[in-house]
Amino acid sequence: MRTNADFLQHLRSEIADSQKRRETFVKAKLAFVVALLGVGTISIHGKLGATPLLYLVPLISFVLDLYILGEDFSVKRAGRFIKTSPAAPDEEQLWEEVVEDWRDWHSYWAAPLASAIVLVAAALGVKLSGADDLPFWAWFFLSLLLILPVAVYSKRRKKSLASFEKKLKKRRIDAPTVETVSVTDDILSVDLTDGRTISVPVEWFPRLVHATAEERMKWKLTGNGQGIHWEGIDEDISVEGLLAGKSSGESQTSFKRWLNRR
Missing domain, CATH: 3.30.2020.40 (Uncharacterised protein PF10387, DUF2442)
Known part of the structure; x- marks a missing residue:
């Protein structure tokens, strides 16, 4: 049977692992997007070339965004738990509180904004390749719809974290000291x-x-x-x-x- 200290140490390890996975997904997104944008704009002897790869860029970006946000949520959720845990050292709780209060305002919008920029870059490449208007705009608006769930998910996770912390605090307050x-x-x-x-x-x-x-x-x-x-x-x-x-x-x-x- 583990002690509270053992559990908190395990939770800290989970945070570190989630941060590493988040970093890996961010790097994977950057690598895939750069590679596909680069290869997709190459024209081979004036023929079709690899331009169709540009159509995949928003989809891959969307899937990796979900993984990135999932790991980011795991890190923040564990941090909120430590922040309210009676077994956590006071200095660690203070640090979690400071980190939360001074978090960059744009951190929750970074993923959807990056995906929007990626979509615009891919759209320029597709348009310059001479794509027909109807298929192009159909693909563009469908891709744009993929960004909206990322933005909504990010917004809902922020509210979910606040609700999660509120419930933890209520449970702590109800307990005698x-x-x-x-x-x-x-x-x-x-x-x-x-x-x-x-x-x-x-x-x-x-x-x-x-x-x-x-x-x-x-x-x-x-x-x-x-x-x-x-x-x-x-x-x-x-x-x-x-x-x-x-x-x-x-x-x-x-x-x-x-x-x-x-």
């Missing part, structure tokens, strides 16, 4: 703001068992009072977990590794 914490050799006792006191065996949390009295006293609140962190032993316990009666989910391998380092 910590007032005081005391740790003895046998009992971990936590007083909550709603008047309840949670007392659980210290043995539920092996790091606290092996901590010194001084280390046990050096705790601080995280996540707006919904988590407790002991810096000296790198232990995190959430109110939600205590209320659910959950003991430490740290594996024996991880605990033994930590114990050997002491």
Whole structure:
């Protein structure tokens, strides 16, 4: 069973992986578009040449835009979760908040705008090749319709993220927060703001068992009072977990590794 710290580390890894995949899709889009625009404008001995490839440019751009926006949404969604998580360090939460508040206004419109520019470039190439008006305009407006879903999807994802964060915050706010914490050799006792006191065996949390009295006293609140962190032993316990009666989910391998380092 994983601890909250393990989960957050896994979430950070997911963010890094999504960022790498997003970068890969952006590079793939650039490579395909440049290649098709370049090859598509080549005329071979005055014949048809490779001009029909230009018709594929908007379609490929559209498909890759969906992948790019999907990975971008995954990154932002995970960031919003960390921002509201009581188990996340205060500085990391602050950073996520700053990043969100100072995000470039055009970030949500970058993909549809880029696709529109690509479409115009492809349309110029097709038109200069001598394409008939009716097929050209039919293709152009159909391609333009592909850009609209990208713009709508981007807009809806922005609203979805705001709703996602609002629901997370409501759930965090509804939960009681910590007032005081005391740790003895046998009992971990936590007083909550709603008047309840949670007392659980210290043995539920092996790091606290092996901590010194001084280390046990050096705790601080995280996540707006919904988590407790002991810096000296790198232990995190959430109110939600205590209320659910959950003991430490740290594996024996991880605990033994930590114990050997002491």
